[in-house]
Amino acid sequence: MKTLKALFGVSAALAVSLLATSALGQTYPxxxxxxxxxxxxxxxxxxxxxxxxxxxxxxxxxxxxxxxxxxxxxxxxxxxxxxxxxxxxxxxxxxxxxxxxxxxxxxxxxxxxxxxxxxxxxxxxPMTIVARKDLEPTDLKGLIDYMKANKDTVTVANAGIGAASHLCGMLLMSAMETQFVTVPYKGTGPAMTDLLGGQVDVMCDQTTNTTKQIQGGTIKAYAVTSPARLDNLPDVPTAEEAGLSGFQVGxxxxxxxxxxxxxxxxxxxxxxxxxxxxxxxxxxxxxxxxxxxxxxxxxxxxxxxxxxxxxxxxxxxxxxxxxxxxx
The missing domain is CATH 3.40.190.150 (Bordetella uptake gene, domain 1)
Known part of the structure; x- marks a missing residue:
């Protein structure tokens, strides 16, 4: 009898819990x-x-x-x-x-x-591979050659470990099979500020952060990482088009x-x-x-x-x- 009462109690508690959960879903938020x-x-x-x-x-x-x-x-x-x-x-x-x-x-x-x-x-x-506006290379192939030749001095900015720009930078190093000097910042804002000011050379960051700067000509764009060109950046080639085969990241x-x-x-x-x-x-x-x-x-x-x-x-x-x- 005690066992039956215990089972009944558990069943009742479970039923109340299920009803409460269902009620929450119906009234939320x-x-x-x-x-x-x-x-x-x-x-x-x-x-x-x-x-x-x-x-x-x-x-x-x-x-x-x-x-x-x-x-x-x-x-x-x-x-x-x-x-x-x-x-x-x-x-x-x-x-x-x-x-x-x-x-x-x-x-x-x-x-x-x-x-x-x-x-x-x-x-x-999508991401964009960008650089300070006065960096010498004019296309992605030239940028890759430049970065490899100056790997100990070229600086790649990011918004801190784990940020999108940091991840894209790591993927770029992997694709180019070359390690670079990375400069972490406390956020996207200060990283972009220093890129605009010429204190750092290169950054790989989201279009949500770079599009207006690219359109305004305040930074130089080398490639987008999408499978196709973007409608709002039609003159910027994809990384694939520009010679970095298989480099797609969103x-x-x-x-x-x-x-x-x-x-x-x-x-x-x-x-x-x-x-x-x-x-x-x-x-x-x-x-x-x-x-x-x-x-x-x-x-x-x-x-x-x-x-x-x-x-x-x-x-x-x-x-x-x-x-x-x-x-």
Whole structure:
């Protein structure tokens, strides 16, 4: 009899829990949501996040507040979300660094693949290989020759370990089979400022950060890393066209929630993301930045999880070959 009562009690508790979870999904959201950007304000990922957050806010009927939690290549912000309550009110929008940090950092406060629930992919931003406007080479082949000949003095800027520009720089070194002098900064802004001022020579960064400078002629563009030329940078060849065979890299972005967030909630967020990515303002602003919203079938938990798993596998040998780890 005691065993039957115990089983009944467990069943009742489970039923109450399931009802509570279902109710949460039906009423969510009831208050302001925080979306964490693991980088400083004003950077490329921050720009993408604010556009998407505004559009999702309209669909969800509740405001999404963007919070910048920078530091340690995005791992501080990711760790903050990993340890947050799994109720759907604290989210993370992170880029490709979510995958590379699994190898790049020797010690993480979270298990990259198992500490989060997945919402969906947001966009895949092309990169640009750029330099100070008075650098001598006039095309990518000339730049490669120049960098190899001056590998001990040429400086390659990045926005810090784990930043998109750092990752692209490592891939560039791998493709050219040459090590360069890298100059890490505390964010994209100061790195671009020094490139504009001629204090550093080269940078590989997202179109969301370089397009206006390229169009204004304040930096020199050698290539884009997309499969085809970009509509807003039609005169800039692809890396493939310019002679760097197989060099294609995009800085994809995705939205995550803490592990244990109810499936109904992540599904609601995914549907909202799909609506947001069709918003005319998002589409237009993304186009200005040289990118496009992810397709509806990519803005799903399944697609984001598969992307993250595949990218961890892809970047592991690149990072190991470069030997640029962080504690």
């Amino acid at each position: 009831e208050r302001t949501i925080t979306m964490v950007v693991p980088f400083s304000a004003g950077g490329p990922t921050d720009t993408v996040t604010r556009l998407v957050a505004e559009a999702m806010s309209k669909d969800l009927g509740q405001q999404i507040v963007v919070e910048n939690v920078g530091g340690a290549g995005g791992t501080l912000g990711a760790g903050r979300v990993a340890s947050a309550d799994p109720d759907g009110y604290t989210l993370l929008l992170h880029h490709i660094g979510m995958a590379t940090s699994a190898t790049l950092y020797r010690k993480l406060a979270y298990d990259t693949l198992n500490a989060f629930e997945y919402v969906g992919l947001v966009t895949d931003v 800085i994809w972005h995705g939205i995550y929630a803490p592990k244990g967030t109810p499936a109904d909630v992540t599904e609601r967020l995914s549907k909202s993301l799909q609506v947001a990515l069709k918003d005319p303002n998002v589409v237009a602003r993304f186009a200005e930045l040289g990118t496009a919203p992810s397709a509806e079938e990519e803005a799903t938990p399944t697609a984001l999880k598969a992307k993250l798993e595949g990218e961890i596998t892809r970047w592991k040998p690149v990072i190991e070959a470069a030997g640029q780890y962080a504690d």
